[in-house]
Amino acid sequence: xxxxxxxxxxxxxxxxxxxxxxxxxxxxxxxxxxxxxxxxxxxxxxxxxxxxxxxxxxxxxxxxxxxxxxxxxxxxxxxxxxxxxxxxxxxxxxxxxxxxxxx
Numbered sequence: 001x002x003x004x005x006x007x008x009x010x011x012x013x014x015x016x017x018x019x020x021x022x023x024x025x026x027x028x029x030x031x032x033x034x035x036x037x038x039x040x041x042x043x044x045x046x047x048x049x050x051x052x053x054x055x056x057x058x059x060x061x062x063x064x065x066x067x068x069x070x071x072x073x074x075x076x077x078x079x080x081x082x083x084x085x086x087x088x089x090x091x092x093x094x095x096x097x098x099x100x101x102x103x
Contacts (some may be wrong), residue, residue: 010042011099012067014057017046032067035060049092068098 014031015024023029026049030037032068036059044055059067081088 003088008068008090008097009040009041009059009064011090011094012059012064012071014041014044014059017044017048017053017057018024024057026071027056029058030060030063031057032059036072038058039064064097065099068094069100072098072100 017025020031021029021034025032027037027040029035031041038061039059041057041059041064044057045052046055047053048055057099072091074095076082076091079088079091083090
């Protein structure tokens, strides 16, 4: 991962923007649970109302940690470096975002 290119939060999948309430699209509410949002997830491009739009979803700490843990679990089993215990920067960034200790 190049920190100037993408951050760990940008590696997290978010729900499709189509059909989400405007507060969740605008980043006022967590994109997953609709609770108060506190963490930026980076810009996304999605088709909203038939038009390609940039949006900046946000998440609550609990949902971001849960999703980061889910993505971390997938990453360490599918990344060529991580699956051979030659851990990569993406693994470390996802672990930190999930609130786990990096070993």
